[in-house]
Amino acid sequence: MNHIFLITKREFLTQVKKKSFIILTLLAPLLLIGFGSVIGLMFKANESHSIIEVVDKNGLFKNHLKSTDQLKYVFVPTADEKAKMNTLKNNESLDGILILPELQNGNYEQLLSNTRLVINNKIGFDTKQKIVTDINEVIKKEKIKKLGIAENQLDNLDKGFTLKTINVSENNKEDSDLAFGVKSVLSMLLMYVTFMFIIIYGVRVMRSVLEEKNNRVVEIIISSVKPFELMMGKILGVTLVALTQFVVWITMSVIGALVLNTGFSSIPKNMPGGNEAMMSKFDILQMGTQISHSLLELNFPLIIFVFIIFFLLGYIFYSSIYAAIGSAVDNETETQQFTLFAVLPLMVGMYGSFTFMNNPDGPLGFWLSIIPFTSPVAMIARIPYGVPAWQIALSIVLLLGTTIFMIFLAGKIYRVGILMYGNKATLKEIWKWIRG
């Protein structure tokens, strides 16, 4: 036990003291924010701001074609049409002229087919679609008016509704769409974090094993400690590194959130969607309370418990596979064919979990969260939606059993592998080591 402690300590200290670790830990959140802003900026930079002059020969569209940030309609007198057309070619501040012909005998179809958009350069597909929709909307209203229906009656026809769902197994609690959305986001977030951590830190265990092998330091160590102790010390050491990084990042986000909190209410305004201008501050606040309300309604002690259990077991399970891989090869390029075995099941678990949004309790959700190879990510993805206790228990028992078995197996491969220099083991050889 003392040996495992010493090895864990060394592993932790050398990794944490590395400059690359310190820089990455401190910069990763900033990089993430920076990266997000760059992507946001890129979307923004690509938004077109088109100005279209409209020659409306009927006056039918005036006051009905509404300008937005992206598309501005400027109505010009019909008399100016010719002059405008002549200057359009050299007018850089203008993107096009929309000519809406006169309505003859109430024939709207003819009006539409005679409508022309004259442009001096390319016009974005989105902008063109927007113009079509806007015109259509006006025509539609005109037609309905002709039928003798008042505008407010019309609005009445269009009202949607939300279906209230009441879950009898959860104290008749109302299960709103919003609550479901909150759960989905939480589920994806937790699952993704687990997935990334297992892969990133599993590979780190593998590298560390390889490093010892390449340094030829390994035989000196295992003349003092058992190979199993070395492997476990390594896995635990890297676990502590991961937890340290975790704690630093959570602390940074909390501090960041506190600092940014004052500007919180301004954030949703930038959301794309078009009608955000209509959303009053009151709505946003209400939505905020609803989100936090749905968050509070979740069974957090259970979620945290399940997250920690599956995160740690899953991580140890996969790390031991990675440790075995590291011991069986001679350098990093040779690891690739073997790491597939460790990544593939996790990928299946992750992509499978995307379907949980539609049906968290479906057969796929059930099996993925029970089978130990995928359960670390799948169960974490499912837990915010609520999972029957017996399934959680069964999954934990299976995962625990498989993890212990995997450590035992990895220990056997590791014991032989670390003393093999110069040749890459084949799967057949590894099978021999396991049996021997």
Added chain:
Amino acid sequence: MLKAEHIRKTYNAGKKVALDDFSIHVPKASIYGLLGPNGAGKTSFIRIINQITQADSGEIRINGQPLNPDHIKDIGYMPEERGLYKNMTVGDQLLYFGELKGMKKNDALQEAKKWFDKLHIDQWWKKKLSELSKGMAQKIQFVVTVLHRPHLLILDEPFSGFDPVNANLIKDQIIDLKNNGTTIILSTHRMESVEEMCDYVALINNSKKIIDGRVFDVREKFKKNIFGITLSDVDHSKLESFQSRYEVFNLANENNLLSFDLRNEADQNHILLDLVNVGKVRSFDEKIPSMNEVFINAVSNNS
């Protein structure tokens, strides 16, 4: 100190035999050489003593006790494939290995300082291994091996990779350790590099021990009563009659010096008396076989 009896070790489910009925006795405070070509089974035996692998059968006793995990602390092992952590400082590294061998941190520190003084390397304590030259790293490697004051020191190919200066420095330290009571097992395929250090040897070939014993006895056993002789001012008529009485070969005449080998089972003094009449005796010595020659002879005798 260490007694191995009838050790057998196989790999690949018995298909490859690494050691077959291997027995040696290593006396306390001696330097014991395990000599043999690569793949003879030396490293397998050493790994068994270090409890990295287990023998299929046979028994090893250290000071009368069957080999057990408690012995690990008492063994210093420098494997053939060796190295240290590149990113750790020399000091941290020594403390780590010392603690792994069950030393208290302070104790390890004291002992390491002592060795650093002895090898004049005390200014390296805070350096990372990647900043040291290969020769420097080899010294650190040796300190790592002996830091925990082992009573049994096992060195596998100890001088491979060492430059001659460092090799001599380490040789002196090994002899010092022996004089202070440490038992040392050296294993190498380069027999000439250790034969003058060893008190005892065992020659291994193809997983079997061919011969073992005191270095002197082993050589005596394989000597062929050949004498190397150099004469000057030779009386050629006397030489002819001398040649008719003795088995003389490898005759060479250079710079008026006549040298030849002579095989004779009789008293050396008689040869000398006869030689005095042939010419002036410049040198006369008995040709004792080197370990290499002993090994080659022993292998051919055995097969």
